[in-house]
Amino acid sequence: MIEIYFVNKGKTKIEENTTVLEALVRVNGNAVAGAVVAELIKENGVDVKSKLVDLDYKVKKDSVFNIIYPDGSEKASNVLNHSTSHVMAAAIRKIFPDVKFAIGPAIKNGFYYDFETSKDVSAEDLPLIEEEMKKIIKEDFKFERKEITREEARKLFRDNEYKIELINEIEDEVVSIYTCGDFVDLCRGPHIPSTGRVRAFKLLSVAGAYWRGDEKNRMLVRIYGTSFFSKEDLKKYLQKLEIAKRSDHRKIGRDLDLFSFHDEAPGFPFFHDRGRKLINIILDYWKEEHLKENYMEVSTPIILSNQLWKTSGHWDNYRENMYFVKIDEDDYAIKPMNCPGNIIIYKSNQHSYRELPVRIAELGLVHRHEKSGVLHGLFRVRSFTQDDAHIFCTEEQAEEEIGRVIDLVCRMYRVFGFDRYKVELSTRPEKRIGTDEMWDKAEDILKKAMDSRGLEYIINEGEGAFYGPKIDFHVRDCLDRTWQCGTIQLDFAMPEKFDIEYMGEDNKRHRPVMIHRTVLGSIERFLGILLEHYSGNLPPWLAPVQIIVLPISEKHHLYAEKVYNYFKKDNFRVEIDKRVESLSKKIKQAEIKKIPCMIIIGEKEEKTETITVRKKIGDDIKEIKLEKFAGEFKDIIDNKEKNY
Ligand SMILES: [Zn+2]
Numbered sequence: 259m260i261e262i263y264f265v266n267k268g269k270t271k272i273e274e275n276t277t278v279l280e281a282l283v284r285v286n287g288n289a290v291a292g293a294v295v296a297e298l299i300k301e302n303g304v305d306v307k308s309k310l311v312d313l314d315y316k317v318k319k320d321s322v323f324n325i326i327y328p329d330g331s332e333k334a335s336n337v338l339n340h341s342t343s344h345v346m347a348a349a350i351r352k353i354f355p356d357v358k359f360a361i362g363p364a365i366k367n368g369f370y371y372d373f374e375t376s377k378d379v380s381a382e383d384l385p386l387i388e389e390e391m392k393k394i395i396k397e398d399f400k401f402e403r404k405e406i407t408r409e410e411a412r413k414l415f416r417d418n419e420y421k422i423e424l425i426n427e428i429e430d431e432v433v434s435i436y437t438c439g440d441f442v443d444l445c446r447g448p449h450i451p452s453t454g455r456v457r458a459f460k461l462l463s464v465a466g467a468y469w470r471g472d473e474k475n476r477m478l479v480r481i482y483g484t485s486f487f488s489k490e491d492l493k494k495y496l497q498k499l500e501i502a503k504r505s506d507h508r509k510i511g512r513d514l515d516l517f518s519f520h521d522e523a524p525g526f527p528f529f530h531d532r533g534r535k536l537i538n539i540i541l542d543y544w545k546e547e548h549l550k551e552n553y554m555e556v557s558t559p560i561i562l563s564n565q566l567w568k569t570s571g572h573w574d575n576y577r578e579n580m581y582f583v584k585i586d587e588d589d590y591a592i593k594p595m596n597c598p599g600n601i602i603i604y605k606s607n608q609h610s611y612r613e614l615p616v617r618i619a620e621l622g623l624v625h626r627h628e629k630s631g632v633l634h635g636l637f638r639v640r641s642f643t644q645d646d647a648h649i650f651c652t653e654e655q656a657e658e659e660i661g662r663v664i665d666l667v668c669r670m671y672r673v674f675g676f677d678r679y680k681v682e683l684s685t686r687p688e689k690r691i692g693t694d695e696m697w698d699k700a701e702d703i704l705k706k707a708m709d710s711r712g713l714e715y716i717i718n719e720g721e722g723a724f725y726g727p728k729i730d731f732h733v734r735d736c737l738d739r740t741w742q743c744g745t746i747q748l749d750f751a752m753p754e755k756f757d758i759e760y761m762g763e764d765n766k767r768h769r770p771v772m773i774h775r776t777v778l779g780s781i782e783r784f785l786g787i788l789l790e791h792y793s794g795n796l797p798p799w800l801a802p803v804q805i806i807v808l809p810i811s812e813k814h815h816l817y818a819e820k821v822y823n824y825f826k827k828d829n830f831r832v833e834i835d836k837r838v839e840s841l842s843k844k845i846k847q848a849e850i851k852k853i854p855c856m857i858i859i860g861e862k863e864e865k866t867e868t869i870t871v872r873k874k875i876g877d878d879i880k881e882i883k884l885e886k887f888a889g890e891f892k893d894i895i896d897n898k899e900k901n902y
Pocket residue numbers: 340344436443444445446447
C-alpha cells in the first residue's frame with residue numbers, strides 16, 4: 259500500500275499502480291470534475307520540481323499531488339493548448355493524408371503545429387480543419403499514454419524524418435506516445451483526459467517556419483491556434499487580439515507619421531518631425547519631474563575606451579551585445595549602458611558626506627546588438643535612449659533614496675495613464691559576488707522601502723543581478739499585457755571596482771552605495787507601449803498635433819488662418835488643412851492622424867466669430883468663442899488629463 263496526499267483535499271492509502279484519478283475519487287469524489295492534470299510535488303518524501311502528469315498516471319510511490327483545474331493558470335492553459343494541437347494534427351491528417359508532423363508545442367495563449375505536406379495550405383483551409391476538429395472533439399477520444407522503446411518508436415515513425423530526429427535526441431531508452439482516436443504522436447505529455455475537454459478553440463493563422471528555426475532546413479507549414487476552457491474566455495481573447503492588431507505601434511507610427519525603419523540601418527529607428535516632437539514632450543515632462551527631485555542631468559560620450567568596459571565587467575559579460583570601433587590605433591566600444599560614464603563624472607570631483615546623495619541622471623543613447631530575427635518595431639531595437647540615473651549615497655540613505663525613486667516611478671506612470679502596474683523583487687542569484695551579510699542588508703533595504711509604502715510585490719528568488727538585488731516595474735496596458743519598464747538596482751560592487759569614495763564626517767574616505775535606476779526604461783520602447791495602450795489616441799498633452807483647423811471652403815481661409823495663428827501664438831501644437839478637399843475627407847484624414855481636436859470653420863462660425871469643435875471623444879461643441887475654448891483646452895493639457 260502507498261499513501262497519496264492531495265493538497266487541500268486530503269489523503270488516502272491505496273494499492274500501488276492506482277491512477278491519480280481513482281485515488282482522487284476516493285478522497286474527494288467532487289474534486290474530480292473539471293480536473294485537468296496533476297502536479298507531482300513529492301515522491302517518497304523527496305521534493306520533485308513540479309512535474310505534471312496525466313490524471314491516469316499510475317502511482318507507484320508515496321506521493322503528494324496538487325490537482326490542476328482550469329483556473330486561468332499558465333499550467334492548465336498550456337496543457338489544454340498542447341492537447342488542442344494534437345486534435346488539430348489529427349484533423350490535418352484527415353484532410354492532408356500525406357502530412358508529416360514536426361513539432362506542436364503550447365505557446366503563450368495558444369499553440370502551433372509545424373508540418374510538411376505536398377499540398378498548399380492557406381488560411382482558407384482553416385475552417386475546414388476546424389470542422390474536422392469539432393468531430394474529433396465530439397467523439398471525446400481519450401488521450402492514452404503508452405511507453406515504448408526507442409527502437410519501437412523508430413519503427414512506428416519510420417516515414418517521418420522529423421520524428422526520427424527527435425527520437426534520436428531522446429536520451430532515455432523509453433519514450434512515450436499519446437493516442438487519441440486513431441492518431442498517434444510522439445509526446446512527453448501530459449494531456450487533458452479526453453478530446454471532449456476542448457471546448458473553445460480557434461485556428462488563427464498559417465505561416466512558414468523552418469525546421470528547427472534554421473533557414474538551411476526545409477520550410478514547413480505552421481498553423482497557429484488558441485484554446486480556452488470557456489467560450490467567454492475565448493471571445494474575450496479574440497477581441498483583445500483584434501484590438502492589438504489595430505493598435506500595433508508600427509501601424510500607428512506610419513499613420514501618424516512618427517517614425518520609420520530602413521534597410522540602411524536595420525533596427526535603428528528614424529524619427530520624423532512628429533515622432534521627435536512626441537519624444538520631446540515625454541522628455542520635457544521627465545525633466546520637470548527629475549528637476550523637482552534634485553537630479554543633475556549630464557551627458558557622457560557614446561564611444562568610450564575598451565579599457566573602461568574591461569574594468570566595469572561588460573567586456574567579460576556583455577561583449578556579444580556590444581559594437582566596437584577603432585580610433586587611431588586604439589580600441590573603443592559604443593556604450594551599451596551609461597553606468598561607467600556616470601561614474602567618471604562622479605569621480606571627477608571630490609565629494610563630502612554633506613553632498614550625498616548625489617543623483618546623476620542621463621538620457622543616454624545606448625547601443626545593444628540584437629539578432630535581426632528578434633527586431634520588432636520600437637519594442638526591440640539596436641539603439642535607444644535610456645532614462646538612466648545613478649544615485650551615490652551612504653548605506654543609511656539607501657532606503658530613503660529607493661523610496662523616493664518608487665514614488666517617482668508610480669507618479670510618472672499614473673500621469674502617462676498607467677494606473678496598474680506590477681512590481682517584482684529579484685533576490686540573490688546563485689552566482690554572485692559579496693557576502694551573505696551584504697545581500698541580507700541589500701534585500702532588506704529594498705523590501706523596507708516597498709513595505710513602508712504598502713506596495714504589493716512578488717519575489718523572484720534568485721533572479722537578481724550578480725552584483726545586487728533589484729525591483730522591476732511592469733506597467734499593465736489596456737489589453738492587460740504587462741511591459742517591464744522601470745528598474746531600481748542596489749549595487750555594492752561597482753563602487754568597489756571603480757574605487758569610488760566620499761569624505762566622511764570623520765575625515766576618512768568611505769565607499770558610497772550606488773543605485774542604478776530607470777523609470778521608463780527605453781524612451782523609444784515606452785513610446786511604442788504608449789501608442790499601443792492608447793491605440794494612437796494620445797491624450798492632448800502628449801499628442802504631437804493637438805489641434806487641426808479645417809476650413810469648409812476657400813472662402814473661409816482668412817478667418818481660419820486667424821484662428822490658426824491664435825492657437826499658434828499661444829503655443830498649442832496646431833495645424834491647418836487648406837487643401838481643396840471636401841470637409842468629410844479632411845475630417846477622415848485628421849481621424850487617421852488621431853488628432854484630438856478638430857476646429858471647423860464655416861459660414862456661421864465666421865459670422866459669429868466663433869469656432870465649432872469636433873472632439874475625438876464626446877459631443878461636438880458648436881459655435882464657442884475662440885478664447886473660451888482655448889482657455890478650457892489649455893487646462894486639459896496643463897492637467898495632463900487622460901480623457902478628452
Ligand atoms: Zn503532445
